[in-house]
Amino acid sequence: MARPRSAAADCAILDATRAALVELGWSKLTMGDVAARAGVAKTTLYRRWTGKSALVVDAVAVLFDELELPDRGSLHADVEGVVLSFAALLARPETSTSLMAVVAESTRDAALRDRLRCAVVDRQKRLVLDGRARAQARGELPPDSDPASAARQTDLVFDLIAGAVVHRALVSGEPVDEAWAAGFATLLVAGLGAAHPPAPPPQPRTPPEPC
Amino acid sequence: MARPRSAAADCAILDATRAALVELGWSKLTMGDVAARAGVAKTTLYRRWTGKSALVVDAVAVLFDELELPDRGSLHADVEGVVLSFAALLARPETSTSLMAVVAESTRDAALRDRLRCAVVDRQKRLVLDGRARAQARGELPPDSDPASAARQTDLVFDLIAGAVVHRALVSGEPVDEAWAAGFATLLVAGLGAAHPPAPPPQPRTPPEPC
Amino acid sequence: MARPRSAAADCAILDATRAALVELGWSKLTMGDVAARAGVAKTTLYRRWTGKSALVVDAVAVLFDELELPDRGSLHADVEGVVLSFAALLARPETSTSLMAVVAESTRDAALRDRLRCAVVDRQKRLVLDGRARAQARGELPPDSDPASAARQTDLVFDLIAGAVVHRALVSGEPVDEAWAAGFATLLVAGLGAAHPPAPPPQPRTPPEPC
Amino acid sequence: MARPRSAAADCAILDATRAALVELGWSKLTMGDVAARAGVAKTTLYRRWTGKSALVVDAVAVLFDELELPDRGSLHADVEGVVLSFAALLARPETSTSLMAVVAESTRDAALRDRLRCAVVDRQKRLVLDGRARAQARGELPPDSDPASAARQTDLVFDLIAGAVVHRALVSGEPVDEAWAAGFATLLVAGLGAAHPPAPPPQPRTPPEPC
DNA sequence: TTATAATCGAGACGGTACGTCGGGTCTTATT
DNA sequence: AATAAGACCCGACGTACCGTCTCGATTATAA
Structure with missing residues (x-):
């Protein structure tokens, strides 16, 4: 009106x-x-906006949408790719400063926590979902047994990748370069492959996950 | 005087x-x-202290020193243990909020970054070093080939564990419970095992990720 | 807007x-x-306000505007009256302390000096102007010869009265009572009369002090 | 010991x-x-010292002792002289700032008031006493009738001179130059002479005060 | 000659006020 | 309504001095 x-x-x-x-x-x-x-x-x-935090979440969220996961031919390469592009995003001064600050703030502010989750976190899980689906299509990962365990696996991988990159870059303060990305991807892919033995697991050796 | x-x-x-x-x-x-x-x-x-951030780093740092790594008999169990005790530490209201906030601040403040690194980060690498040494003694991990790669591996594992737990707990906002810890440990141990195959590497070392 | x-x-x-x-x-x-x-x-x-001093000047200035000069019938009585009412004003705790303090401050602060002058000093010269005019009307003082000397005379008398009362009350710390006011008025009126001999100056003006 | x-x-x-x-x-x-x-x-x-005020009083008091009253041949000249030398003293930055400030402080502090009085005020009354005695010796002023009225007269003149000079210099902020000093001295001497007519007042001329 | 005890420099300490800054709300007139 | 401008209340900031206190290191007397 x-x-x-x-x-x-x-x-x-x-x-x-x-x-x-x-x-x-x-x-x-x-x-x-x-x-x-x-x-x-x-x-x-x-x-x-209710305040600085909410404003910054919205301002920064769109930057995370720029992340993409082009098919690099293998799970290992895809992991390397996402690690490096996420690291490049975190290297931008807008994101590094404010991501941690907003997370800190969100530990005491439920509304902010929700806003952050749906504007940033959940939206980026698509990357893991895509990567997993692609790897499954390639036969690098077994198909999902049931939806619940698939979701668990997705969340675990997401926290692993995002957490490791953030920690390396912002807490440890070391560079996330190709070498590190390669080492990380190697470890992750090996872990996934062993946990979900591709086809016939040669030797079960400390059967870590529900066979 | x-x-x-x-x-x-x-x-x-x-x-x-x-x-x-x-x-x-x-x-x-x-x-x-x-x-x-x-x-x-x-x-x-x-x-x-120069300000709130520096003060809080010192106040919180000692809490991290309480973390211990008792021998739980296997690398997998040790990883589970450290994940859960780190998660318990992060669940305390003193640590979660302030750790993130200080990290955020440290992106713009070199002095703070150093203080944070030496008071918190570097001091907790001992946990990874201990766990690695113990696993090597058990034969779960191969002995160090050279010091540089050992340090790289230590850093990688450290960022992986700490990063994943922090991200799960504070960013994703999901509980770090026994189930998650078990899944994480399985993945990590498998990844380490495959990357560094135990004693006699049946397959050549370099191509850890399957074909 | x-x-x-x-x-x-x-x-x-x-x-x-x-x-x-x-x-x-x-x-x-x-x-x-x-x-x-x-x-x-x-x-x-x-x-x-720029600070404590400027604020206090404004707060106190209005008190000085309460001073009045009712016609008491003679120059001597008028002087006595203004001395006593000024002394009464200075006896109030708001004025005495702060007047001196602000004057002290103003010796190092030109802006404050101006503010003080126009808010307090210049505004009270009206009392002297009124008294002089009234005394001239009564024939107690000669009419102004020229404006410049009239202004000089006004300033002199103003500093004399205000200064003497302030000094007696605040520096010497002695009471400004009727007796003192009478003595002061006598001296001042006599001084004015002799300096400006009423009608026909019998002796030449310049040597007022004997030989 | x-x-x-x-x-x-x-x-x-x-x-x-x-x-x-x-x-x-x-x-x-x-x-x-x-x-x-x-x-x-x-x-x-x-x-x-108990504090800033007491310290400053002592530091400044000695400066006032430098004032002297050389015999300039007449009461008028002596008054002019003391006015100008007192003004010169007040023009020094040490004195002007602190005199007023300490006076302000002393209105709320009895101990300081005493210290100020005995260190500065009373000690300078010697100038008036000397001047009076000298003028009496010259016959410009009548001899003291009784000690009490002599003291009253001394105090009055002291407050008059000191007050007028201080007010002119610090409150009005006008220069205390030879012209002003001459005008002031003329008025004061005339006032004293009329109030206490020299020997036998030839003509009562506007009988200012009861002989 | 040696205690002995007050005095000294340095500067940390608990306070109090400073003057500034940012947050978030409000009032006003304008669009 | 929604807006730009900016005054307003609030509360924290980091600094500056205050006047007191602990230190260990000097001294000048009194033993």
Whole structure:
């Protein structure tokens, strides 16, 4: 009935947020500064987001959608690929600073946790699902026995890949380069192959998973 | 020649910091509040730490030293054990919030990054070193071929374990329970075993991932 | 276009400042305390005044405007009257402490000096101007010969009266009572009369002091 | 019985205080800074003075002792002389800043008031006493009728001179130059002469006060 | 000559206020 | 309605001084 919200403003605000994150990082980013950069009043920000954290989640989430998983011919190569492209994403100053900060904030804020989960986490599981399906099609992984265990496996692999890359890059502070990616992929693929022995597991050796 | 710094104050401050973290969480923790709880002037805090982040790193670091790796008889059981005890540590409100927050901050602050690394990260690599040595003694893992690759392997495993647990617990927000720990351990042990086939590698080492 | 500054706040702040001066005196008066009394944020104080001194000048200046000079029938009586009412004003705890303090501060702060001069000093010269005009109308003082010398005379008398009262009350710390006021008025009136001999100056003007 | 206090320290401290007053003014002068300038520990300052005000009083008091009243041949000239030399003293940055500040402080602090009175105020009344005695010797003023009224007269003149000069210089902020000094002296001498007519007042000329 | 005890420098300490900054809400006029 | 502008309340920030306190190192007297 009355004036609708400006869509252009939303876009300008998210752009401004990303720009501010690059320049200032999470902790020095201020709502007032974002508003000024976007040519918008602070009121307009608060009309649309509950605070800094929610704003940043939305601003950063779209960057994660740029991740893709082109078919590199083998599970090993696909893992290497996703590791390197995820690492490249984390190397951008917008993401590294704010991802950890928002996660930290989300431990005390359920609404933020949900927003983060559905805007970032769940949306990227597609990469693992794609990779798994492709590997199964190639015969590198056995077909899903039942949906529940397939979901468990997906989640495990997702946490493994994402967690390892994040930890290597941001906590340990070491580079995620080709060598590391190769070593990681080797370990992961071997682990998956052994846990789900491809066709006939030669020797069961410490049968780790439900045969 | 002058009055030395009170060691009791240091202790009271770190205790107060942990208590405040439990009650308030990282983002509502205040230097003034910590000082008040510790019965100490704000100045004293700033005389010893450059800010909230540095203080929290020191306060939390000791908690990580409580982690131990008792011999559970097998590499698989040792991995399960360390995963669960690390998860238990992360479940404590002092650690989860602040670890992520400090990591976030450290992306923009080199001094903090160093402090974090040497106070937390490097100190816990001992767990991986112990576990590896023990597994090698048991014959579950081959002896180190050369020191450099041993260090690479240690780092990789460390990032894998710590990263996966942190990501599962804090980012995905799913419980790290026995079932998950078992699945994770299975995958990891299998991966390690395949990458470094136990005693006499039946297949050539290099192509660990199946064809 | 934006929200205008609250006029009520200004008033509340100045009232609070005076109240705080009475209770605490200049040196224990705190910006934070004034803000709290006025029910206002500290920021609001600093948005309008540059500091404690400027605030106090404005808070105290209005008190000086209460001074009046009723016609008491003679120059001598008028002087006595203004001396006593000025002394009464200085006896109030708001004024004495803060007047001196602000003067002290103003020796190093040109902006404050100006503010003080136009808010307090210049505004009270009206008393001397009124008294002089009235005395001239009564024939107690000769009419102004030229404007410049009239201004000089006004300034001299102003400094004389104000200075003597302030010095007696605050520096010497002796009471400014009727007796002292009478003695002072006698001296001043005599001095003015002799310096400007009433009608026909019998002796040449310049040598007022004997030989 | 034990080690006595260093006399050199006292001197260094007072010098440092004056130097700091010149550079920083009263309000930015700090005890720590004075101690540092004097090459002395803060403790030493507090062992000898109760605080900034007391210290400054002592540091400045000696400057007032430099005032002298050479015989200039007439009461008028003597008044002019003392006005100008007092103004010169007040023009020094050490004195102007701190005199007013200490007076302000003393309105709330009895001990300081006493210290100020005996260290500065009372000690300078000698100038008025000398001037009066000299003028009486010259016959410009009548001899004292009784000691009480002599004291009253002395105090009145003291407050008049000191007050007027201070007010002119620090409150009004106008220069105390020869012209002003001459005008002031003329008025004062005339007032004194009329109030106490020299010997036999030839013509009562606007009988100002009851002989 | 040697205790002995006050004094000294240095500077850490518990406080209090500072002046600034950012968060989030509100008022106003404009679109 | 929704907006830009910006005043407002709140609370934390990190700093500066305060005046007190502990230190170990000097001294000048009194033993």
